[in-house]
Amino acid sequence: MAAPILISGAMDCEIDYFLEELAGSTHRQIHGFDFWQGSLQGLPVVVSQTRVGMVAAAIATAVGLSAYMPSAVINQGTAGGHRRDLKVGDIVIGRACVPINGLEMPARSEGQGCAPLEWTPNHRTISHLSDRALCDLFASTPYTGGQKRLGVLGCGDLFSREMDRIDWLQATFGEDCEDMETYAVQQACQHFGVPFAGVRIISNNERTLDPYDRSTARTLQQFVCRALADWPAH
Numbered sequence: 567m568a569a570p571i572l573i574s575g576a577m578d579c580e581i582d583y584f585l586e587e588l589a590g591s592t593h594r595q596i597h598g599f600d601f602w603q604g605s606l607q608g609l610p611v612v613v614s615q616t617r618v619g620m621v622a623a624a625i626a627t628a629v630g631l632s633a634y635m636p637s638a639v640i641n642q643g644t645a646g647g648h649r650r651d652l653k654v655g656d657i658v659i660g661r662a663c664v665p666i667n668g669l670e671m672p673a674r675s676e677g678q679g680c681a682p683l684e685w686t687p688n689h690r691t692i693s694h695l696s697d698r699a700l701c702d703l704f705a706s707t708p709y710t711g712g713q714k715r716l717g718v719l720g721c722g723d724l725f726s727r728e729m730d731r732i733d734w735l736q737a738t739f740g741e742d743c744e745d746m747e748t749y750a751v752q753q754a755c756q757h758f759g760v761p762f763a764g765v766r767i768i769s770n771n772e773r774t775l776d777p778y779d780r781s782t783a784r785t786l787q788q789f790v791c792r793a794l795a796d797w798p799a800h
Contacts, residue, residue: 570603570610571797572636573790574627576618576747579780580643583787584613596633599626603634607794612636616747620667620723623747627754638700638761641751642790644783645743646725647771648732652742654776655712657789658719659704660764662695664739665749666722694752699798700763707793711785712768717742719764721749727772743768765790 575581585591588604588611595601602613612634616626627639645658652658705716720741726732735741748764755762767786770778 568610569637570612570634571794572612572614572627572630572634572639573606574614574616574623574630574639574641574747574751575643575783575787576616576623577643577783578615579783580787581613581615583784584611584791587791588613594633596629597625599629601630601633606791607797609794609797611794616641616751619746620665620721620750624750624754627751628758631754631758631760636760638697638763639751639755640700640763640765640790641748642765642786643745643747643767644769644778644786645719645745645766647743647768647776648720648726648736648773649742650771650773652768652771653712653774654768654770654779655782655785656768657704657709657712657714657786658717658742658766658768659701659714660696660719660748660766661701661716662739663719663721663748663752663764664694664735664741666720666726666735666741666744667724694749694756696752696763697761700761703796704763704765704790704793707789707796709789711789715742719748719766720744721746725772732772 591604614630616623767782769782
């Protein structure tokens with residue numbers, strides 16, 4: 567039997583379309599995390615709900631990697647935009663991801679007053695690349711709901727709303743948007759030697775103050791399903 571593709575999302579709204587479309591679905595809970603196994607577009611697939619946050623995402627992915635030994639992992643879901651030219655409904659294919667938790671604000675020196683300070687990386691702030699073939703697959707999949715771009719996904723257990731911090735992330739890493747799971751999932755995949763790709767849809771934008779749109783999560787799942795139709799295993 568061919569190894570499945572593991573597709574993960576944190577929230578109910580980020581996996582509900584997959585579960586509707588999953589043929590022959592069977593549910594299994596392992597160490598408190600939920601997995602559904604079946605087929606999408608004729609391919610063996612496992613859908614994983616990681617829950618929100620870096621720790622939960624890393625544990626859920628490690629559990630899924632151990633239990634199902636997938637051929638590849640796709641982490642997908644919503645993200646907050648950090649660029650003015652990213653609109654709600656646009657898709658960012660993560661050619662790389664970077665942990666935004668690994669930032670430090672230097673202490674102010676005496677007499678510095680309210681002068682602006684720059685965020686600085688610490689030793690944990692390392693950008694990691696996604697699998698090139700997977701990125702190319704998503705880049706070649708048609709999408710009419712907005713723009714689609716290769717970019718850098720920021721990830722951390724927070725929502726960045728300080729404009730100086732967002733400016734620094736863009737200037738230092740070319741970061742486009744942020745979520746709370748991608749980097750953790752990528753790290754687990756790297757340790758297991760499994761190809762990984764992160765794909766995010768803009769659900770809101772901190773720059774333009776575009777409000778959160780829950781329906782974007784379903785739009786992205788539909789896009790991922792279209793990409794699976796061109797998966798090399800067919």
